[in-house]
Amino acid sequence: MSQSVDSSVDPLDRTVDLDRTAEISALTPPATTTTLDAPEEEAPRKRLKSAIFWSYALTAGRLGTTTVVTFVLAGMLGPHAFGVVGTALLFVMITQMLLQQTLLTTIIQREKLEGDHLDAGFWLVIIGSLVLTAVAAAAAPLWAAFNNQPEVTMICVALTPMILLQGLTVVPEAIMRRRMTFRPLAIRTLIANVIGGVVGIAMALAGYQAWALVGQQLVVGGVGAVVLWTVTDWRPRWRLPRQAIKDLWGFSAQSALGGIGVFLAIRIDLLVLAKFFGPVAVGLYRIAQRLPDMLTEVTSRSLQQVSLPELARLQRKPAELGDRLAKMLHVSAVAGLPALGILAAVAKPLVALLGPEWSPAGTGMQLLCIVGIVNVYGVLLGPALQAVGRPGINTALSWFQLTVGVGTFYLIGQWLNGSTDDRAQVAAIALGMSAVELSITILMMYITFVRVLKVSTWQILGPTVPAFIAGSAGFLVPFLVDRFGLVSGPWVLKLLVYGVLATGIAGGLLLALDTRTRGMVMRKVQPLLGKKLGKK
Template sequence: MGVLAVLARLVSPLEFGLVGVAVIVVDFSKMFTQMGVGPAIVQRQELENRHLTTGFTMSLGMGLLFAVGLLLSAPLVASFFKMEGLTPILRAISCIFLIDSFTLIGHALMQREMRFKTLAAIEVSSYALGFGIAGIFLAYIGWGVWALVAAHLLQAVLNVIFLVIAQPFPKKPGFEKNAFMELLSFGGGMTMARIGNFLATQGDNLIVGRMLGAAALGIYGRAYQFMVMPAGLFGNALDKSLFPAMAKVQDDKQRLGRAYLTGVSLIALVSIPLSIEFVLLAPEIVLTLLGPKWTDVILPFQVLACSLLFRMSYKMSDSLARATGAVYKRAWRQVLYAATVGIGSYIGQFWGLSGVAWGVALALVLNFLLMAHLSIKLTGIGWAEMAKVHMHGIILGLITGTASYFLVTTLRSLTDSHLLTLFLNALVIMLLAAGLIKFFPTLIISDDLKSLFGKLITNRFKK
């Protein structure tokens, strides 16, 4: 958030929008360059060296192919989006395909071995150096849009260096037909699902960029980023922990069901109160972090914040589907989700950015229900159990949200300092939440979460 706050004051919404389109193009193409190889390596119960060398060859070949492809097709892509200045940005960023192809196997092996602390350290370090230092410095000296491009490329290079050092793997290209087919049988379904998921998570950005322009995309992108950042950090941490763990017990429905419900309960406990706080404090958050030129971010951010629970919670179902190999059942749901996002965003854009946000929010609710239905079929749990694990989060959200509403209303009448309002509200709400958990634990924490926290504390003391 700190890096975003600084860059927002040095780079214009238009420049953010141009790079945002380039990143959308790259992220969409990456689904084909990776071909679901990484998750296939994590999910396989028996992994051999032939899978690693074949997977590395697939990644390297597709990375080179797409790097050249984007280099040549950049003018056509820029013409589609009707954005001047996009062509050189796309050509510069095209080399990221080749760079990232060296990370796929190492990243998958670290996930498989549950080395999450090391992975997190690599991601944080590469981002801090790429964006936090280089990106801010280049933006400060006037590089504008090229500061963002350089930051993306440097982050990718540093990610490769750190991963190669932390996780050795066979770097000699090789190809074995059976290994290729085994990886592709799982990876194909993963790729289909990822295409659907990408169109769902980026379809709104595509429509905003195409229909409303780069500046509007820059504004919408910041609103979306505010919503996605906590969802991404928390959801990705859970996914990296639970996906390999659930893959190991994929034949035990009871253990899968308990793990799934524990994850959903934790997500509800975090996301529901956080969603309410985002809606109430959106003006202070935007003005403090981005500054007064970004006030148009406030309303779409508030709308998107209403859907935070649904965005975070469906990721648990996503992890479960991948862990059990139900990638094709997941895939058609992702395609339907993508279609809903596209339709909702297109209709919503007639009412501006807030209309797009409402279209996306409704699509997230639908996807949550679709993926919850799949999880129920995979684990044998019931809808009543699903509803029950959300109750603790709802109770905590209602209590902290009510307190926050009266506190924020009072603070706004007493001070013009947005930062002070944020700080005092956060302090009071955290103390209130801690007090509720301390003195009324059965009201706030489910039995599954109590068991999980107890195991974590026990393991901590054993160390």
Template structure:
């Protein structure tokens, strides 16, 4: 069965109501997929931790660091290029399928042959056979590039969300657990990774049909895709180093103990922000690509997006800064108090860590991948250089340097987003005002409540739960009785959209694309 390409320009668009409904539905389904995956991950780790040795996890984790970095190059941006491209023909699908598979084979061979050198670098000889086995995930995953890109292009978010939960639970979770119970050790984890990828591929092929296959990619079609794909890959590499550069500096100059403290603080800040940002990006990139030629709709979507991110992240940032001592004490334990200051500093940048995703989505949706790439390069340089300077003042100095880098990256990406959407800086900043009002009011309440409870010498868990509960109640009262001040136009729009359209998310997600856009 051949997958027939969809020409975006030929599809009926009509009013934005259908696309808005589909976007809201997509956000809800994607949140379910990411949340369900996270819960399953915790459950599987709890089970496997009782069946396998720490060394087994360590070997696979070390191998996956190499695989994870190499994966940036595995599809060379061809999947996102298929999503972004306005006019898509069968030859583009053939070129993407052939090129991604061939490149996956080459990359697998390189990693397999270089496994001994990588093991020497990691000082972990047992990683060699594991790395050689996991390297063959590249050609396996490359077979899913075209079907998954078409699913995203068609905004089939419900399918993708359920697939994420199914493939992890029935693939990695079930296979890995059964083999671990049978004593396969580290190979249970390896097999779990393969089972997850294989199940994902099978379901995608069932949903989309067999992609058009060619022995070699057609040159012109490949060039059409590679302009976008190359810029996308360069940006991903730069962003990877921006996320890892501070850890490298701390580990190299401050040692493993400092890295442990800093790493836990960064994880507590970044994990919810990254999850939220990933949900937004998975939905907004294909949606914005669909309307990339309509600047007015892009501007409206961009303003609404940044306003809604701010409404969540600014109050969350205030709460994180206030309750950081309790969060560290409850989640990590009393031995980790050295991470509190770094968490408070990094927590102040929660908005910057998340909001740039909107600009990132619009840049990729409109094909501005090289303008995005150089900004990510600047971001990486600021993180690494700033962390090196900041390490002279310990992990707090590194945290301040990363906060500065996050702020500059936020502004650079905002400037790009504004240029692409046609939105003005004044409109950009005014979109943040309701969230800022809510953050100040919520933060003040949290500070007062937490201070009083600490003075009463209550346990950290009690202080944390009570502070969060009272602050949440206070915030709900504020938005209930003064919505204009604390929600703004965009917040009220989202509430109304959820009220009127979320109940129909299931139905709208399954209707054909053309019907959705009428």
């Protein structure tokens, strides 16, 4: 769910209190797109392309650095430390998510935004974050008792400052996302994660165990907030306009309620693991989940970040909105599905490199790639509904998903309760998560495409079929090679062979079957070949 100086603002005038009316009018995207001539369309197109590039850079930088740090710390600390901190983080992240969802999407989506809305939103979030920080600190012992993990109490309390740090960033970040200027967000995220990673590894080397992960999280949040306010040109005024609060409240309440439902629905698996199976299973599952989540974030959720303001611009033109959604989903599928197939192919040898205590996570990672595939298709559905002013559907579906998830995972927990087989525990939860995500996403597609946008489902999904075939084949062939023991030797050799095989098959099939992708590649390659032939 900050900015250097925006291109419309002179860098030398950053300290000047700009006229708020002019500033906010620059933030507001047009309700309809002009069709008078090409030059008037060129600016939105260039802005979208730039936003997509920097959104990918933002996500890739954040997840690239954190994933490297995560795997380094995993090898140093083991599953237990990861499980304890994961259980505590789940508790804190619920309140962080509430702050993020309350106003971020409201500010981005709102057709008419004024300075009063931003002032009111900022101070409401700050007040709320202070209250939630105190409540979270007081409730930490209850969370620890619920999960039968007394050591979680102090870690929860230590992580509560992250709630206030999150509150400080909500409105400035929403402004940047509304403007679709993602470059400063990418730089800020990269700086924060690099510094936090260095601190976490240093603390692990010093023997702080789980507290190394706590230090990492706090430093990332603190540095990110400082950098954000250093580079943003917006400053809040000391007031709480009543009308602005009223304007924001309706959409914000629905977004917040939906956000809570979404968060709990996608994290119910960890709740069950922590409650029934303990910190080691949580740690194994987090590693199994890490890379599929990373690929989905980089390839699909990066596009999600720019989709809401772009689709909201077309909210009064459903036909054009459907066409734009189809193109975005095709990009998401081409980037995400082959990559997830390749990851599933190399999951077991990759996890084995961390050490024998992590090997039970391999099967879970393969199954969680299915969740990643489902998310590639579902990640743009929520923004599409928000763009046309239907956040209530998101809210209802998220709580329905939570209800289904609670029942599914409770049954799994009861079925395996008392089992000491970590591999079976992680695999069962991963399989349950795949089933829940798939069923809810199919329902959400029907509602979004057929009932709300009234567009052809095949029109939206058809272009993604080649990417799906490529990703499936990229996994299936190495899987069969492994199944029949055609490659023997150390895990490093298997990782290399499976990775090369999966990449070649997935990439070759994608180029052979997807005409859009092939055309794009040829447009990039032909000028380079022409230059080389000209030199000869």
